[in-house]
Amino acid sequence: VWSSFSNVDPFAPVLSEVQAISERLRHSVSSSIPALTQAAEYFFRKGVKGKRLRPTLTMLMASALSHGTPSLEYSKMDVRPAAEHAPELRRRQQRIAEIAELIHVASLLHDDVIDDASTRRGILSLNASVGNKVAILAGDFLLARASVSLAALRNTQIVELLSQVLEHLVSGEIMQMTASDEKLLSMEHYLQKTYCKTASLMANSAKAVAVLSDQPPEVCDMAWSYGRHVGIAFQVVDDILDLTASSSILGKPALNDIKSGLATAPVLFAAEQKPELRPLILRKFKQEGDLSKAVQLIEASDGIQRAKDLARHHCDMAVGMVAAMPEPQSDHAVLSRQALVEMTRRVLSRKK
Numbered sequence: 001v002w003s004s005f006s007n008v009d010p011f012a013p014v015l016s017e018v019q020a021i022s023e024r025l026r027h028s029v030s031s032s033i034p035a036l037t038q039a040a041e042y043f044f045r046k047g048v049k050g051k052r053l054r055p056t057l058t059m060l061m062a063s064a065l066s067h068g069t070p071s072l073e074y075s076k077m078d079v080r081p082a083a084e085h086a087p088e089l090r091r092r093q094q095r096i097a098e099i100a101e102l103i104h105v106a107s108l109l110h111d112d113v114i115d116d117a118s119t120r121r122g123i124l125s126l127n128a129s130v131g132n133k134v135a136i137l138a139g140d141f142l143l144a145r146a147s148v149s150l151a152a153l154r155n156t157q158i159v160e161l162l163s164q165v166l167e168h169l170v171s172g173e174i175m176q177m178t179a180s181d182e183k184l185l186s187m188e189h190y191l192q193k194t195y196c197k198t199a200s201l202m203a204n205s206a207k208a209v210a211v212l213s214d215q216p217p218e219v220c221d222m223a224w225s226y227g228r229h230v231g232i233a234f235q236v237v238d239d240i241l242d243l244t245a246s247s248s249i250l251g252k253p254a255l256n257d258i259k260s261g262l263a264t265a266p267v268l269f270a271a272e273q274k275p276e277l278r279p280l281i282l283r284k285f286k287q288e289g290d291l292s293k294a295v296q297l298i299e300a301s302d303g304i305q306r307a308k309d310l311a312r313h314h315c316d317m318a319v320g321m322v323a324a325m326p327e328p329q330s331d332h333a334v335l336s337r338q339a340l341v342e343m344t345r346r347v348l349s350r351k352k
């Protein structure tokens with residue numbers, strides 16, 4: 001039944017809304033701290049290379065569970081007549097999307113400091129441009145903004161969900177940094193780290209919009225599960241592309257993961273078949289010639305294919321979650337569910 005929807009642009013149902021969210025973020029950051037204007041421009045400006053995947057997924061999930069079509073006119077108004085709950089609800093769900101994007105960008109700013117990265121999204125990274133200190137503070141500022149926004153929702157369950165995301169992001173990063181030998185070779189450890197670093201934000205923001213619209217707990221969990229599966233698939237594909245795509249397409253150096261000592265899904269699968277890879281993984285590819293030897297061994301294995309199969313499995317699970325949701329309540333909900341499904345396809349087929 002889903003195969004007939006392949007021409008859907010999954011960004012379309014919420015595109016103008018997500019653009020408005022980015023504009024709001026850009027404006028609010030640069031007007032409160034002018035020194036961060038450059039950072040705000042980098043990350044929230046219209047047309048900049050970021051895919052805005054997180055706010056898009058968040059608003060699509062909100063729409064998939066909604067009773068009508070959101071109107072941007074409504075969403076700009078602060079005071080609503082008491083009877084009209086939907087626009088106010090939509091405004092609160094947009095806040096989740098804003099918070100998700102703030103947390104995401106903050107984590108990238110800090111990540112680029114940790115990784116000593118010189119580029120991000122095809123341009124100079126903020127740390128390379130203004131130095132580590134200001135880049136760290138810029139990330140902190142975005143997190144502070146996210147906290148204020150979160151508190152303003154006056155919903156402690158949502159505060160808990162998104163605060164857990166922060167905990168996951170930090171623990172994922174620490175897991176990656178401090179893994180023991182046994183863990184370095186473990187697919188389970190990789191998947192847990194991947195949930196923490198990538199999927200938790202998507203899962204919990206999807207759940208948060210479901211919670212805000214008073215969905216029953218099992219539907220909130222479906223939203224969470226959709227986000228988790230898409231997030232894991234997204235990261236596995238990212239890991240494959242790091243091995244297979246060139247730097248000019250990605251806007252960041254290719255083979256970045258291996259170069260920085262990381263063994264991702266395709267490498268771990270390859271190591272099951274080619275045990276010679278194990279010592280290379282354990283010494284984080286640091287010895288002369290390790291890089292090319294690793295690439296050779298991975299290419300001679302079916303590690304990349306198995307990683308693709310893993311990503312596909314998670315996308316299938318995500319589609320299953322959408323299919324299992326209760327009857328859609330509006331045409332907009334139907335369209336948004338098609339978009340959520342198409343999004344899983346794009347995650348699998350993306351080339352950058």
Ligand code: FPP
Pocket residue numbers: 103106107108110111112114115117139143166169170173197198252256
């Ligand atoms: C990108 O990973 C990094 C993350 C998804 C999370 C980073 C988390 C932290 C730095 C902890 C601090 C958290 C907050 C909320 C400030 P990557 O380096 O594997 O990928 P890349 O190629 O995009 O750099």
Ligand code: MG
Pocket residue numbers: 111112115117
């Ligand atoms: Mg990085």
Ligand code: MG
Pocket residue numbers: 111114115
């Ligand atoms: Mg990193």
